[in-house]
Amino acid sequence: MVKIAIISDIHGNKEALRAVLRDAEARGAERVWCLGDIVGYGPEPSEVIEELRRRGAVLIAGNHDLAVAGKMGLEEFNPVAARAAEWTRERLTRFERDFLAELPLVRIEGAFTLVHGSLRSPEWEYLLTAAQAAAHFALQTTPYSAVGHSHLPFTAAEADGLPVMRRLEDGEAIPLGGGRLIINPGGAGQPRDGDRRAPYMLYDEDSAAVAFHRVPYDFEATQRKIRDAGLPEFLAARLAEGR
Ligand code: ZN
Numbered sequence: 001m002v003k004i005a006i007i008s009d010i011h012g013n014k015e016a017l018r019a020v021l022r023d024a025e026a027r028g029a030e031r032v033w034c035l036g037d038i039v040g041y042g043p044e045p046s047e048v049i050e051e052l053r054r055r056g057a058v059l060i061a062g063n064h065d066l067a068v069a070g071k072m073g074l075e076e077f078n079p080v081a082a083r084a085a086e087w088t089r090e091r092l093t094r095f096e097r098d099f100l101a102e103l104p105l106v107r108i109e110g111a112f113t114l115v116h117g118s119l120r121s122p123e124w125e126y127l128l129t130a131a132q133a134a135a136h137f138a139l140q141t142t143p144y145s146a147v148g149h150s151h152l153p154f155t156a157a158e159a160d161g162l163p164v165m166r167r168l169e170d171g172e173a174i175p176l177g178g179g180r181l182i183i184n185p186g187g188a189g190q191p192r193d194g195d196r197r198a199p200y201m202l203y204d205e206d207s208a209a210v211a212f213h214r215v216p217y218d219f220e221a222t223q224r225k226i227r228d229a230g231l232p233e234f235l236a237a238r239l240a241e242g243r
Pocket residue numbers: 009011037062064149150151187
């Protein structure tokens with residue numbers, strides 16, 4: 001009877017997180033799995049950590065979480081991401097930074113493996129191509145896996161040749177129980193597929209299906225908070241475009 005909201009890349013965007021959780025809970029979600037990048041870029045990192053902790057969400061680490069926690073250098077980050085990570089690091093308490101530092105890179109929950117990037121490179125690989133999906137499947141020990149990091153929602157189904165990658169439409173249901181599958185619920189806190197509505201997936205264990213949903217949220221409120229915080233303007237502007 002369990003429905004689980006699968007979300008990723010919240011990036012300190014409390015408005016988006018709350019809207020997604022409200023929508024998922026209205027559809028019966030009782031649990032939350034979050035695929036990393038809880039913080040970084042967005043203006044309310046503490047509030048997002050608190051909201052996820054309060055719900056007992058199952059969490060893994062993303063590259064931004066590790067950078068903010070001081071477990072990873074900022075050399076690989078572009079200047080905007082590095083500046084946001086430094087801003088976030090200063091704003092969090094030591095307890096919150098330690099909490100992020102202790103998140104695992106990979107978790108297995110029932111039939112799913114959860115990882116931020118890919119099983120080849122949990123912190124860094126953007127899983128975007130069929131060849132990358134094949135390499136990930138070779139390391140996947142569960143029927144299904146869920147990844148984030150690219151902020152692009154998709155499914156990849158194992159096939160005789162290369163895996164078959166698919167983009168998703170709002171409201172689309174993906175049946176489970178066929179072959180092995182990789183899913184990416186998209187970046188709820190910073191969509192990058194040209195649709196500014198926050199994306200997520202709802203996993204229904206009973207009916208063995210995953211549904212993809214998009215939720216409008218008050219992105220202008222997040223933009224105001226980004227500007228008030230003195231974070232780079234680019235981070236506010238992109239939320240309106242979903243880019
Ligand atoms: Zn991210």
